[in-house]
Amino acid sequence: MRTSSCTNGSATELLLLGLLADERMHGYELKRRIDTAFGAITTMSWGSLYPALAKLERRGFIRSETGAGLRDRFDPRQLSGALAAELALLDNIDRPILGHRNRKVYGITEAGEKALVIMLRDVDIDDDRAFWFATAFSTRLTFDERLSLLERRVRRINERIQDLRELVTTSEGLRQVQQGLEHRLDAEQQWIEHELKNLREQQALSR
Incomplete structure (x- = not known):
């Protein structure tokens, strides 16, 4: 890492x-x-x-x-x-x-x-700000590099979701945070999957 x-x-x-x-x-x-x-x-x-x-x-x-x-x-x-x-x-x-x-x-x-x-x-995919900044300017990357950026991020998001779901806590406050973060990560995961689908379709059309 x-x-x-x-x-x-x-x-x-x-x-x-x-x-x-x-x-x-x-x-x-x-x-x-x-x-x-x-x-x-x-x-x-x-x-x-x-x-x-x-x-x-x-x-x-x-x-x-x-x-x-x-x-x-x-x-x-x-x-x-x-x-x-x-x-x-x-x-x-x-x-x-x-x-x-x-x-x-x-x-x-x-x-x-x-x-x-x-x-x-070289953006650190674990850094939330850096990822979104990189996404904003990713048109300067090659097509494959843009795909890689999103694929690496969605893998990391999936890992974070799994870690949260495995978390066992008796704290009501922590459970609320856990649920909120899961909701946020799920939304980002869906958005990335949608962007990946669009990029792959563009790639197929360009061949």
Whole structure:
């Protein structure tokens, strides 16, 4: 069993590279996209986002450019949390009270594209966040690699379901959790089986 989310990077790095591979974005738009598309499984504060972007830039996986900001998209209510996070936000977003400041726009590099594919191939199937991030960007994989991703995940889901069903407990609270997790895993299993069926049908048609 792998011990890290992605052999060559974290689940967060996978998410950021995947989003930037689709479109160049500034920090505000990145956070909005994460909150909207992945809010059910992850959150990202300003204080976490910008250090993660800086790390990817140091590794040569992304590059930033200074571009004109869209001040009308800024909501002052976004300023919350630690002072470091607020300063990072001010550094990257236009605000009328600061005058005509520019903001950074981030884009993926060729090295970043290659790193993204490696992360997708090596994703830790036990890491729930990493799996869903990888699924979101799995169109960058070959057909067989996409099949393998889902097949490995559904096997792991089946193992988790079996482990839960074998769990014996006298705690009412644990039994409720057990039932809730079984329901959640059953739903994911059905969804993956449906996706696998569609992919296999596509594969058959393409031959």
